[in-house]
Amino acid sequence: MDEQPVLVDLREGYRVLTLNRPQRLNAFTEAMHVALAAALRDAEADSSCRALLLTGAGRGFCAGQDLTDRIAAPGETPQLGGALEHHYNPLVRKLRALPFPVVAAVNGVAAGAGANVALACDIVLAARSASFVQAFARIGLVPDSGGTWFLPRLVGAARARALALLAEPVSAEQAAQWGLIWKVFDDAALMPEAEKLCAHFARAPTVGLALTKRALDAAETNDLSAQLDLERELQREAGATPDFAEGVRAFLEKRAPAFTGKRSR
Numbered sequence: 001m002d003e004q005p006v007l008v009d010l011r012e013g014y015r016v017l018t019l020n021r022p023q024r025l026n027a028f029t030e031a032m033h034v035a036l037a038a039a040l041r042d043a044e045a046d047s048s049c050r051a052l053l054l055t056g057a058g059r060g061f062c063a064g065q066d067l068t069d070r071i072a073a074p075g076e077t078p079q080l081g082g083a084l085e086h087h088y089n090p091l092v093r094k095l096r097a098l099p100f101p102v103v104a105a106v107n108g109v110a111a112g113a114g115a116n117v118a119l120a121c122d123i124v125l126a127a128r129s130a131s132f133v134q135a136f137a138r139i140g141l142v143p144d145s146g147g148t149w150f151l152p153r154l155v156g157a158a159r160a161r162a163l164a165l166l167a168e169p170v171s172a173e174q175a176a177q178w179g180l181i182w183k184v185f186d187d188a189a190l191m192p193e194a195e196k197l198c199a200h201f202a203r204a205p206t207v208g209l210a211l212t213k214r215a216l217d218a219a220e221t222n223d224l225s226a227q228l229d230l231e232r233e234l235q236r237e238a239g240a241t242p243d244f245a246e247g248v249r250a251f252l253e254k255r256a257p258a259f260t261g262k263r264s265r
């Protein structure tokens with residue numbers, strides 16, 4: 001058993017979570033899911049945490065489900081629905097719903113659920129040597145962890161189908177050109193850039209950003225009229241935060257704002 005399948009590092013205003021099974025390219029086990037879920041809960045419960053950075057130890061980001069846990073005995077039928085219900089789906093829902101930005105620093109290959117967990121993060125950065133593989137088709141599975149939802153929205157129907165049906169790796173450069181991810185950095189620059197981004201978010205108007213995440217997620221299903229109503233409600237909430245008042249004051253006083261990320265006046 002791995003000592004610590006997820007490493008948690010506390011920084012000023014944000015946390016770094018590192019998937020830590022490098023010998024298996026950080027493939028998910030039950031223990032890793034449990035540790036990651038606990039780390040996400042702790043981050044959410046900490047009011048001083050205003051951003052999260054998710055990365056992988058060693059040369060990979062995450063190779064999806066650890067397939068050594070899926071070797072079926074003769075006559076046994078694997079029950080994969082349970083793993084999705086109890087682990088992968090709650091993980092993706094939690095990443096989307098966290099009330100602060102989540103940055104993925106994809107340091108190497110991201111395959112299967114590992115690729116889609118990265119895509120569930122708010123901003124995806126990747127090392128030039130990284131790649132993204134919808135590996136499911138190679139083993140007879142369906143893209144999960146939101147893959148069938150994220151892919152067409154991010155890269156369009158034609159590319160989504162080819163990626164899902166062929167399971168060909170996409171380089172980090174190609175992923176950025178297609179809009180699958182935000183930016184690519186030289187390998188050595190990835191973590192400094194990702195930490196810089198999180199440090200920026202740690203000083204940002206956190207509540208406004210959390211409400212923006214909610215608005216963008218809801219826009220996937222709302223029609224324009226419903227979305228306008230939602231924007232009105234979320235703007236009411238954002239307008240009541242101390243950070244809005246500070247943002248306006250700072251603008252008028254021609255100085256940098258000192259946002260606190262606090263919820264209400």
Ligand code: T3D
Pocket residue numbers: 023024025027063064065066067068070080083084109110111112113114133135136138139141144
């Ligand atoms: O089951 C459920 O709960 C349902 C949910 C499923 C979600 C999923 O994620 S299904 C998809 C599972 N993942 C995969 O199918 C990917 C399998 N891995 C690969 O295709 C390749 O390893 C990569 C493309 C990711 C990287 O290739 P490469 O050549 O850079 O590395 P490698 O040599 O294949 O891997 C290095 C080691 O990691 C190797 O071990 P070894 O030989 O050095 O002892 C390899 O076996 C191990 N490894 C990589 N991925 C996995 C893994 N071990 C277990 N499970 C893995 N997913």
